[in-house]
Amino acid sequence: MISKVGVIGAGSMGTAVAQSISRRVGEVIVFGRRQEIVDSINTDNCNKRYFPGLRLNPNIHARLMGDRQGLADCEAVIIAVPSSEVRFIVNATHDELTGKFLVTVAKGLEYPSLKTMSEIIRDETGNPDIACFSGPTFADEVAYGHIAGATIGAGGDPSLRATISNLFGEFILDFSDDIRAVELCGVLKNVYAIGTGMWDSVYGNHNEHYTFLNMCYKEMCIFLRAISRDKGIFTKFCCFGDFNLTANVDKSRNRTLGLMVGKKIVKTPYLESGVTFEGSRSVKGIIELAENHSIDMPIARFVYDVLSGNNNVRESVDGVIRKAP
Numbered sequence: 001m002i003s004k005v006g007v008i009g010a011g012s013m014g015t016a017v018a019q020s021i022s023r024r025v026g027e028v029i030v031f032g033r034r035q036e037i038v039d040s041i042n043t044d045n046c047n048k049r050y051f052p053g054l055r056l057n058p059n060i061h062a063r064l065m066g067d068r069q070g071l072a073d074c075e076a077v078i079i080a081v082p083s084s085e086v087r088f089i090v091n092a093t094h095d096e097l098t099g100k101f102l103v104t105v106a107k108g109l110e111y112p113s114l115k116t117m118s119e120i121i122r123d124e125t126g127n128p129d130i131a132c133f134s135g136p137t138f139a140d141e142v143a144y145g146h147i148a149g150a151t152i153g154a155g156g157d158p159s160l161r162a163t164i165s166n167l168f169g170e171f172i173l174d175f176s177d178d179i180r181a182v183e184l185c186g187v188l189k190n191v192y193a194i195g196t197g198m199w200d201s202v203y204g205n206h207n208e209h210y211t212f213l214n215m216c217y218k219e220m221c222i223f224l225r226a227i228s229r230d231k232g233i234f235t236k237f238c239c240f241g242d243f244n245l246t247a248n249v250d251k252s253r254n255r256t257l258g259l260m261v262g263k264k265i266v267k268t269p270y271l272e273s274g275v276t277f278e279g280s281r282s283v284k285g286i287i288e289l290a291e292n293h294s295i296d297m298p299i300a301r302f303v304y305d306v307l308s309g310n311n312n313v314r315e316s317v318d319g320v321i322r323k324a325p
């Protein structure tokens with residue numbers, strides 16, 4: 001039984017995961033980079049920046065990222081920062097992370113390496129015990145204890161799977177030993193959430209929405225069929241569940257980005273907005289990854305072209321439905 005768990009990232013998902021697992025372990029230490037967040041968690045049992053109305057469990061404490069001893073004392077560490085930060089952080093905390101159970105909840109693809117988060121973590125730490133957690137899990141709903149399903153991607157080691165399952169025992173879990181495929185589901189669903197937002201910014205009827213949604217899911221499944229060893233991945237939480245949650249619900253940052261770009265409310269500098277739009281960072285990599293497998297992804301290319309400012313949604317949206325698989 002793990003008694004002390006570290007969570008790197010004091011943002012929405014880091015705080016939500018900390019709240020969930022704190023009911024199952026002795027202590028959770030959240031590592032953040034803002035003193036005011038660390039203070040608010042330690043003084044008021046509350047992350048005032050992300051969940052001002054949520055009372056955090058008393059066994060959740062916070063430390064600044066530089067507290068190496070604090071991290072070294074943790075038996076398992078969950079990495080809950082934006083994918084663009086994962087390599088930097090894991091490289092900087094290499095000594096403290098080596099030899100521990102590590103779980104990534106980040107949904108992104110490194111460019112130009114095309115590596116997933118678990119692959120980056122393995123690069124930097126050499127740890128064999130790495131798992132990913134991915135599914136229809138809006139952080140605010142997780143934080144408030146609502147039911148959520150998720151897929152644990154982990155290699156075949158039964159003790160790793162048992163340890164991670166216990167940590168995330170508040171969730172309804174399914175499992176895959178193809179960790180890369182699980183992670184790529186999280187990358188793909190963000191891209192199609194942006195695309196569905198773009199589509200819905202032009203077409204507002206139900207038939208139009210679900211016609212496009214089906215085309216997105218078909219393109220996603222063609223890709224997964226080519227790369228996934230897990231032939232059951234299509235019905236797992238990381239795939240069907242998270243694809244639908246993110247593409248259909250306006251709470252999704254990725255879907256909202258697509259809507260805003262489609263309605264010309266934002267232009268490219270949105271990346272500097274500080275909001276974690278994971279799909280916009282990974283779309284180019286997923287297209288290249290597909291090309292490496294001789295797979296064409298017209299909808300992903302549509303998303304990339306519009307985000308790159310090459311054309312606008314109204315001009316290209318009809319064309320994409322004729323090219324979609």
Ligand SMILES: NC(=O)c1ccc[n+]([C@@H]2O[C@H](COP(=O)([O-])OP(=O)(O)OC[C@H]3O[C@@H](n4cnc5c(N)ncnc54)[C@H](O)[C@@H]3O)[C@@H](O)[C@H]2O)c1
Nearest residue numbers: 009010011012013033080081082083085106107138139276
């Ligand atoms: N928010 C959700 O609903 C949700 C659900 C599942 C998975 N995720 C994934 O979790 C990851 C984190 O996203 P989020 O939603 O929590 O983002 P967020 O923007 O809410 O929080 C990110 C946090 O990481 C911190 N951070 C960034 N760089 C850092 C660094 N170098 N050192 C320490 N802290 C750093 C930021 O200060 C911020 O507090 C993403 O890959 C996202 O896709 C998010």
Ligand SMILES: O=P(O)(O)OC[C@H](O)CO
Nearest residue numbers: 135136137138252253254
């Ligand atoms: O807000 P989004 O679009 O990053 O989605 C958050 C989670 O990935 C949903 O599972």
